[in-house]
Amino acid sequence: MANLTLVQAINLALVQEMEKDDRxxxxxxxxxxxxxxxxxxxxxxxxxxxxxxxxxPLAESGIxxxxxxxxxAGLRPVPEIQFEGFLGPAYDQICSxxxxxxxxxxxxxxxxxxIRVPVGGGIHAPxxxxxxxxxxxxxxxxxxxxxxxxxxDAKGLLISAIRDPDPVIFFEPKxxxxxxxxxxxxxxxxxxxxxxxxxxxxxxxxxxxxxxSVVQCMQAIERSSASIELIDMRTIxxxxxxxVEESVSKTGRCVIVHEAPRTCGFGAEIATQIxxxxxxxxxxxxxxxxxxxxxxxxxxLENDYLPDADRIELAIQEIxxx
Amino acid sequence: xxxxxxxEAQIDHVSILDEHxxxxxxxxxxxxxxxxxxxxxxHMVICRLLDEVAFKLQRSGRMGTYPQNMGQEAPSLxxxxxxxxxxxxxxxxxxxxxxxxxxxxxxxxxxxxMGDERGNDIxxxxxxxxxxxPIGTQMLHATGLAWAxxxxxxxxxxxxxxxxxxxxxxxxxEAMNFAAxxxxxxxxxxxxxQWAISVPGKIQCSAPTVAQRGFAYGMDCLRCDGNDIFAxxxxxxxxxxxxxxxxxxxxxxxxxxxxxxxxxxxxxxRYRDAEEVxxxxxxxxxxxxxAFMKSRKIWDDSKQAELEEHADEAVSxxxxxxxxxxxxxxxDFFNWMYAELPEQLVVQRDTMRxxxxxxxxxQIESPQASQQS
Numbered sequence: 001m002a003n004l005t006l007v008q009a010i011n012l013a014l015v016q017e018m019e020k021d022d023r024x025x026x027x028x029x030x031x032x033x034x035x036x037x038x039x040x041x042x043x044x045x046x047x048x049x050x051x052x053x054x055x056x057p058l059a060e061s062g063i064x065x066x067x068x069x070x071x072x073a074g075l076r077p078v079p080e081i082q083f084e085g086f087l088g089p090a091y092d093q094i095c096s097x098x099x100x101x102x103x104x105x106x107x108x109x110x111x112x113x114x115i116r117v118p119v120g121g122g123i124h125a126p127x128x129x130x131x132x133x134x135x136x137x138x139x140x141x142x143x144x145x146x147x148x149x150x151x152x153d154a155k156g157l158l159i160s161a162i163r164d165p166d167p168v169i170f171f172e173p174k175x176x177x178x179x180x181x182x183x184x185x186x187x188x189x190x191x192x193x194x195x196x197x198x199x200x201x202x203x204x205x206x207x208x209x210x211x212x213s214v215v216q217c218m219q220a221i222e223r224s225s226a227s228i229e230l231i232d233m234r235t236i237x238x239x240x241x242x243x244v245e246e247s248v249s250k251t252g253r254c255v256i257v258h259e260a261p262r263t264c265g266f267g268a269e270i271a272t273q274i275x276x277x278x279x280x281x282x283x284x285x286x287x288x289x290x291x292x293x294x295x296x297x298x299x300x301l302e303n304d305y306l307p308d309a310d311r312i313e314l315a316i317q318e319i320x321x322x
Numbered sequence: 323x324x325x326x327x328x329x330e331a332q333i334d335h336v337s338i339l340d341e342h343x344x345x346x347x348x349x350x351x352x353x354x355x356x357x358x359x360x361x362x363x364x365h366m367v368i369c370r371l372l373d374e375v376a377f378k379l380q381r382s383g384r385m386g387t388y389p390q391n392m393g394q395e396a397p398s399l400x401x402x403x404x405x406x407x408x409x410x411x412x413x414x415x416x417x418x419x420x421x422x423x424x425x426x427x428x429x430x431x432x433x434x435x436m437g438d439e440r441g442n443d444i445x446x447x448x449x450x451x452x453x454x455x456p457i458g459t460q461m462l463h464a465t466g467l468a469w470a471x472x473x474x475x476x477x478x479x480x481x482x483x484x485x486x487x488x489x490x491x492x493x494x495x496e497a498m499n500f501a502a503x504x505x506x507x508x509x510x511x512x513x514x515x516q517w518a519i520s521v522p523g524k525i526q527c528s529a530p531t532v533a534q535r536g537f538a539y540g541m542d543c544l545r546c547d548g549n550d551i552f553a554x555x556x557x558x559x560x561x562x563x564x565x566x567x568x569x570x571x572x573x574x575x576x577x578x579x580x581x582x583x584x585x586x587x588x589x590x591x592r593y594r595d596a597e598e599v600x601x602x603x604x605x606x607x608x609x610x611x612x613a614f615m616k617s618r619k620i621w622d623d624s625k626q627a628e629l630e631e632h633a634d635e636a637v638s639x640x641x642x643x644x645x646x647x648x649x650x651x652x653x654d655f656f657n658w659m660y661a662e663l664p665e666q667l668v669v670q671r672d673t674m675r676x677x678x679x680x681x682x683x684x685q686i687e688s689p690q691a692s693q694q695s
């Protein structure tokens with residue numbers, strides 16, 4: 001056991017998978033000697049050399065497109081895109097090729113690819129460095145979309161992603177890269193993709209969240225006198241609706257919290273499925289606390305955009321009084 | 323000296339057998355043995371016939387939209403002939419002739435355009451990727467495939483095909499840049515057929531050649547008469563050697579012409595002159611080989627008649643096989659989405675006809691049970 005940050009936990013997962021499987025290689029901008037802009041790949045270049053930790057030209061579509069070819073040839077590439085705002089140039093490769101390859105070739109070609117992407121706001125970054133596009137990729141059939149909220153889950157989920165036979169977008173909430181430490185086993189372990197985690201149990205209300213927002217949810221829960229159950233989805237697609245159903249059936253009330261814009265955010269899908277599955281158990285409408293339907297503001301106003309403990313607390317009160 | 327020359331560029335255009343029957347012995351002698359030339363010619367005749375039959379299948383409602391390959395048989399065939407079967411062929415959709423030479427059954431291509439994904443289920447040993455529909459994206463996959471070969475210490479190269487229009491796409495440039503800077507053995511093979519649907523080549527590239535685009539990335543560039551299979555093989559041999567031995571990519575511009583419409587949904591008469599088409603019909607890659615072989619006394623009318631009979635049989639059999647394939651299983655579009663189908667998709671699949679929202683509550687209870695039934 002070691003007390004690790006989320007960045008360290010991801011670094012450990014990468015090291016262990018690379019030692020175990022020489023099909024795994026890392027490519028991206030500045031991932032080599034520099035160790036990545038967030039230092040997630042720190043030390044890997046020295047340890048594994050330039051053939052396995054590859055600094056590429058500055059071209060996101062090129063990084064993902066060549067990774068697709070590497071994966072089609074049977075390797076396990078783990079490309080890094082520096083910020084979620086730069087996923088756009090690679091969108092065509094991700095959605096037109098990676099997501100479709102298995103089904104359009106009826107399994108003749110597959111793309112076992114893990115795209116690591118720092119995600120979300122809250123670190124006073126420049127524009128296009130703070131978005132939350134997870135719902136866009138969850139809406140693309142053929143992909144898996146993962147977003148851990150703790151060091152332990154980050155390591156276990158990343159190992160699962162690298163070993164997964166299908167393309168995975170692995171979103172890393174940059175706000176909690178170094179926000180706290182957690183005991184993380186040295187030994188390898190996996191956290192299954194598609195399973196949520198009950199962070200804390202409660203009877204009065206369920207909060208469903210993922211990524212860095214889980215921390216804000218915890219703050220709000222600590223302030224509240226109500227008995228609140230917090231579910232960290234961990235995976236956006238495929239998502240663990242059974243865990244949500246079980247909790248909401250018990251509490252009858254649900255607040256969904258995410259950083260991404262509210263309209264067509266992934267909370268909308270969860271709310272709909274709650275209605276389909278536990279309509280008769282609901283004591284109140286499902287409430288969303290989300291980013292607004294605006295462009296993410298520059299960092300002077302980012303805390304006004306991001307859901308915080310105050311807004312979550314307000315939702316808890318509104319729904320509790322319903 | 324305040325101004326010094328830092329780069330001098332030269333592009334060679336290679337022509338070995340031209341449309342008038344002139345044959346350059348110095349480059350062409352021994353390049354393609356007679357027995358191979360006969361086979362290549364026969365293959366092109368079969369492919370041309372398949373292309374004509376495919377057009378008729380579309381017109382008679384037996385096949386969906388189809389992009390004719392007519393007139394562009396030599397580029398991909400010459401490339402496939404020069405490559406080893408362990409080298410990757412990463413194509414778009416006007417490389418039927420090369421893919422069939424590699425061993426792809428003709429009915430696979432028909433099946434693709436008949437709206438059946440199983441046409442893309444290409445046997446792994448052929449080292450050919452399925453038709454790439456979005457323009458100019460597949461060159462990056464070729465670069466990744468060749469990169470994987472280099473990573474594993476294999477001698478494999480990847481040859482990727484695209485048209486002149488694709489050289490305007492960003493991914494084309496990214497692929498060239500990756501391959502050149504990371505020493506990845508890719509042959510970038512541009513079939514410059516002069517037209518991207520209705521837009522002429524000069525809108526894609528105002529430089530005198532498309533080939534010189536490779537110079538910007540520091541790779542060798544070659545240009546050839548794409549309707550001259552000898553010239554194509556000559557250029558490919560050079561490019562393959564450079565890739566195998568030095569891990570260097572090469573850019574080849576094969577100048578050819580799309581004799582047909584862009585697809586069966588297009589009518590090229592709206593935007594190009596009949597005279598231009600006639601000019602290029604005279605440069606047909608197939609007729610010039612036939613004339614050449616006759617002049618060499620290795621071909622005659624009786625062999626031609628025999629070949630045409632064989633082509634009829636081969637194409638009819640391919641169409642019969644394509645049309646005779648059993649209908650796809652309606653669950654297949656679910657079943658191939660992931661290695662392991664997520665529970666939500668199992669429910670959607672199993673209730674697709676029994677619940678208006680695809681999620682009949684009773685079936686949600688035990689999706690595994692309904693999966694088994």
